[in-house]
Amino acid sequence: MDAPETIFHPVTLSSLKDCFKDLAFDLYLLMPTGKHIKAFDKTTGLDFSRLATYEAKGVQYFYVTREEVVLLDEHLARSPMFMLTNPETPVEGKKKAFLTVMEQTLFEAFTHGSTTQAAIAKAFEALRASLQSDRDFLDTLTLLLEVCPKDDSFLRHAIGTSIYSYIVATLNGMSSERSLKIILFAAFFHDIGRLRLPEDRRLAYQNKSIEEIVEFRRHPLLTLETFSASLPFADEEIRTCILQHKERLDGKGYPHGVKGPSIFILARILAIGDAMSEFTLGMEDGHFYTKAQALAHMMSEEGHFDRKLLAPFANLILQGSTPKAA
Numbered sequence: 273m274d275a276p277e278t279i280f281h282p283v284t285l286s287s288l289k290d291c292f293k294d295l296a297f298d299l300y301l302l303m304p305t306g307k308h309i310k311a312f313d314k315t316t317g318l319d320f321s322r323l324a325t326y327e328a329k330g331v332q333y334f335y336v337t338r339e340e341v342v343l344l345d346e347h348l349a350r351s352p353m354f355m356l357t358n359p360e361t362p363v364e365g366k367k368k369a370f371l372t373v374m375e376q377t378l379f380e381a382f383t384h385g386s387t388t389q390a391a392i393a394k395a396f397e398a399l400r401a402s403l404q405s406d407r408d409f410l411d412t413l414t415l416l417l418e419v420c421p422k423d424d425s426f427l428r429h430a431i432g433t434s435i436y437s438y439i440v441a442t443l444n445g446m447s448s449e450r451s452l453k454i455i456l457f458a459a460f461f462h463d464i465g466r467l468r469l470p471e472d473r474r475l476a477y478q479n480k481s482i483e484e485i486v487e488f489r490r491h492p493l494l495t496l497e498t499f500s501a502s503l504p505f506a507d508e509e510i511r512t513c514i515l516q517h518k519e520r521l522d523g524k525g526y527p528h529g530v531k532g533p534s535i536f537i538l539a540r541i542l543a544i545g546d547a548m549s550e551f552t553l554g555m556e557d558g559h560f561y562t563k564a565q566a567l568a569h570m571m572s573e574e575g576h577f578d579r580k581l582l583a584p585f586a587n588l589i590l591q592g593s594t595p596k597a598a
């Protein structure tokens with residue numbers, strides 16, 4: 273007698289992008305022949321780098337067998353973002369979830385050649401190790417979750433900005449642990465001052481009147497005022513980074529209109545990471561830009577960003593050229 277045929281259920285690739293790596297089930301790909309082949313194995317887990325590759329090839333669905341649907345649902349129900357924002361999650365769980373979201377964000381930035389992905393994966397391992405052993409990281413994470421416990425978009429923006437800024441810094445040859453830590457910690461908090469504004473005026477394009485624009489442009493100062501006594505705000509360079517992240521090279525930025533090299537180099541890097549994250553999360557003008565569209569926009573803005581710092585990042589995103597490992 274023939275063995276009973278296995279029944280498969282589809283799962284969207286995008287839902288898996290928000291998951292942990294430790295799968296308790298196998299994931300299959302549907303081949304043009306109609307057969308299913310294993311794409312991810314429960315013993316090896318989910319690989320975000322390969323997930324990004326599949327996405328780049330146009331894959332939209334994976335499949336699980338009928339017996340494993342319950343396990344899949346349980347897995348999807350405990351996404352890292354849910355774990356992060358759930359007050360019940362123990363501190364170690366939050367730390368793990370936070371690093372997972374950072375890792376996913378990093379891999380989502382790259383869908384190009386395998387050499388690039390390998391170099392980035394190596395760089396991330398250094399970042400993960402450095403954060404895990406960092407005494408201040410846990411306090412920083414706790415504070416971050418305290419100030420934006422329910423606001424997914426600001427949390428995502430904090431993480432996106434940190435990852436993009438980290439990449440820009442490493443591509444420009446910065447490898448000192450101190451510089452990278454300043455960038456990351458400043459990025460986590462750079463926009464938290466916006467949460468003091470009314471909910472419908474926290475994004476630049478929502479502020480229409482002169483008074484609203486003036487108030488909105490005080491948000492770097494609001495961040496510093498709010499947390500002046502808290503970690504990591506005691507660090508003067510982190511404070512400068514936050515204060516200057518909306519300044520422009522031509523002096524037309526805010527809050528102080530600082531110009532050119534007078535803008536702290538790490539703040540110029542943060543400005544690039546911040547813009548990339550805002551464009552792709554729909555925070556700039558309400559439109560969700562692709563990474564390429566975001567870069568095109570940033571490159572076209574004469575006098576805004578530091579072009580020398582932006583160029584290797586643009587090459588990496590647009591052409592997938594190999595970055596220097598951190």
Ligand SMILES: [Fe+2]
Pocket residue numbers: 429433462463546550
């Ligand atoms: Fe921002």
